[in-house]
Amino acid sequence: MLDIEQIRELIEMMVKNDLLEISLRDGEEEINLRRPNQTMTMSATEMMAQPATMVAAQSQPMAVAPPAAVVKDDEEDLVQISSPMVGTYYASPDPDSPAFVQVGGKVHVGMVVCILEAMKVFNEIKAEVAGTIERTLVKNAQAVEFGQPLFLVRPQ
Amino acid sequence: MTAGHLNIDQIRTATGHSHIGQRIEYKAETSSTNDEAWLYADTDSFDGLVVFADAQTAGRGRRGRIWQSHRGASLLLSVGISGHENPLAGDWLSIITVIAVHETISRFCDTRPTIKWPNDVLADGRKLSGILIESRQNQSGARVHVLGIGINCLQHQGHFDGPLATSATSLELLSRHPIDRTAVAIHLLHALDQRLACPESLNQQTLRNDWLAKADALGARVTLEHNGQQHSGTIVDLDPTAALVLQLDEGGIRAFNAADTSLVSMEYGS
Numbered sequence: 001m002l003d004i005e006q007i008r009e010l011i012e013m014m015v016k017n018d019l020l021e022i023s024l025r026d027g028e029e030e031i032n033l034r035r036p037n038q039t040m041t042m043s044a045t046e047m048m049a050q051p052a053t054m055v056a057a058q059s060q061p062m063a064v065a066p067p068a069a070v071v072k073d074d075e076e077d078l079v080q081i082s083s084p085m086v087g088t089y090y091a092s093p094d095p096d097s098p099a100f101v102q103v104g105g106k107v108h109v110g111m112v113v114c115i116l117e118a119m120k121v122f123n124e125i126k127a128e129v130a131g132t133i134e135r136t137l138v139k140n141a142q143a144v145e146f147g148q149p150l151f152l153v154r155p156q
Numbered sequence: 157m158t159a160g161h162l163n164i165d166q167i168r169t170a171t172g173h174s175h176i177g178q179r180i181e182y183k184a185e186t187s188s189t190n191d192e193a194w195l196y197a198d199t200d201s202f203d204g205l206v207v208f209a210d211a212q213t214a215g216r217g218r219r220g221r222i223w224q225s226h227r228g229a230s231l232l233l234s235v236g237i238s239g240h241e242n243p244l245a246g247d248w249l250s251i252i253t254v255i256a257v258h259e260t261i262s263r264f265c266d267t268r269p270t271i272k273w274p275n276d277v278l279a280d281g282r283k284l285s286g287i288l289i290e291s292r293q294n295q296s297g298a299r300v301h302v303l304g305i306g307i308n309c310l311q312h313q314g315h316f317d318g319p320l321a322t323s324a325t326s327l328e329l330l331s332r333h334p335i336d337r338t339a340v341a342i343h344l345l346h347a348l349d350q351r352l353a354c355p356e357s358l359n360q361q362t363l364r365n366d367w368l369a370k371a372d373a374l375g376a377r378v379t380l381e382h383n384g385q386q387h388s389g390t391i392v393d394l395d396p397t398a399a400l401v402l403q404l405d406e407g408g409i410r411a412f413n414a415a416d417t418s419l420v421s422m423e424y425g426s
Contacts, residue, residue: 007409012396086397088415118415119398120250120275121301123291143383143416 079129080149087118089150091140099140101133101151113151116144131155162208162231163338170342171206175353176235177345178204185227187214189234190290190304196236198295204353205236206345215306226315229326231307231337231344237352238300248360249289250275250414251367251398253303256347257285258370261307263343265330271371272422273378273400274414282325284308305344309335364394378402379420380412386420387412 083089091099091114101113107127116123135152138144164182171177179201186192191214192207211227225232237249254275261269261277261284269279277285288304308326316324327335351358368374368391379388380402389402392409399411 086413086415116415118413119248120287120414121289121291123299124293126293 078134078152078154079131081113081125081127081129081151081153083116083144083146083148083150084125085116085118085123086146087116087123087144089138089140089142089144090115090117090122091136101136103133103136105133107131107133107153125150127153129153129155161338162210162228162341164208166338167208167341167345171345171349174345174349175204176349177206179206181205181207183207183209185209185211185213188212188304189215189232190288190302193234193236193302193304194290194292197238197292197300202236202294202300203238207234208232208341225306225308226311229308229310229315231305231309231340233305233341233344235303235305235348236300237303238294238298248358248363248398249301249303250287251363251394252351252358253287253289253305253348255363255366255370256344256351257287257305257307259347260340260344261285261327264327264335264340266332267330271367271373273371273373273419274398279325279330282323284325284327284330303348307340307344309337309340360396367394373400377423379422380417381420382412382417 091101093100093115100115101107101111107113108130109127111127112124113127114125116125131153133151134154137149137151144150162182164180167177168180171180181192183189183192186207186209189207189209189212192209193202193205196202196205209232212225212232215225215232251274254271254277258269258271258277261279265279265284267279269277269284272278272283275287276283285305285307287306289301290304291299291301294300308324310328311324311326313321313329315326327340351363373391373394376391377388378391378400379386380400381387387402387404387406387410389404389410391400392403393401395401395411397411397413399413400417401409401411403409
């Protein structure tokens with residue numbers, strides 16, 4: 001049976017090589033490690049009674065994460081502002097302050113649109129597109145994943 | 157001059173050859189030392205900059221919580237960090253900072269401190285320090301960080317009002333000797349410099365082992381709240397993203413990220 005250190009090494013290898021799934025079988029023992037959308041599910045038929053989830057395994061290190069991705073949405077002619085990291089989304093700098101952006105409001109390149117908290121680090125996320133916020137796709141204090149769309153923007 | 161006086165010249169001399177503290181600013185009073193540090197974000201002197209203050213008029217903690225401190229009683233500082241290519245420098249910044257703070261507090265405190273996951277330092281179950289790390293892109297597009305640190309140094313029991321009366325403490329309350337904030341500051345800057353001045357040498361395994369040992373974490377029983385549900389189990393590891401890994405009572409092993417998990421309770425192993 002694999003011990004926790006060996007499982008940790010497997011996880012590190014998966015993250016390092018951007019592998020989504022590894023299956024190991026040795027006699028009656030079977031272990032599956034999966035990383036769908038940066039959410040890692042681990043199950044081992046002999047090790048545990050039920051599958052467990054390894055949450056928030058970031059394949060993209062925060063310090064080198066790309067700026068908020070801008071992905072064109074062909075269907076609606078809108079562009080997405082996506083999360084560059086796993087974290088918690090905050091719409092305002094603190095609970096008593098107004099949101100950085102609101103639906104119908106204008107954004108410009110470099111404007112702070114939200115804060116993402118990851119490992120107790122509060123990361124300001126800036127817009128990479130100028131336009132009008134059409135939709136906010138996440139709620140305040142919601143957990144978000146790497147690449148998850150946060151806003152839809154109608155570009156200028 | 158009292159032992160509690162923050163001697164900036166002495167700190168500058170002690171960190172003269174260090175990366176962290178290569179530029180040191182002091183404000184008798186400011187809104188927050190993090191705000192002061194951000195003023196330098198687009199300058200060459202940001203990386204390694206340290207800003208001290210004796211009083212903050214709008215000191216902030218996590219999500220707008222107020223960080224209270226009587227003038228001159230706490231060590232209040234912010235450190236500018238930028239230009240690091242090693243992802244550990246960002247991913248594990250919270251862990252690196254609390255290890256340095258714990259190391260410093262251990263040096264001056266007669267009671268052995270511990271770490272409440274992920275980055276609070278406690279002694280006798282009471283909070284001694286606070287850390288607020290903020291991250292932004294500067295004008296050239298680089299992600300830069302400010303480490304805001306507050307350590308309770310000279311407070312007496314009467315300084316802590318309301319809920320803080322039973323949840324906070326200070327080095328002075330935990331030490332048989334007078335606390336010299338200057339000495340605390342120098343020790344902290346050296347501890348940070350040791351890890352942050354050369355980020356390419358940062359080693360995940362070393363940080364993991366260091367944190368687990370300082371937090372007395374391995375084998376500790378904890379209850380966490382994640383997505384509105386409570387989970388209990390035993391700490392078995394920190395994973396490569398610095399998430400806390402539990403052997404759950406209900407079966408299975410699961411990692412919890414600090415971003416969306418809060419610690420409800422923790423009992424240390426024997």
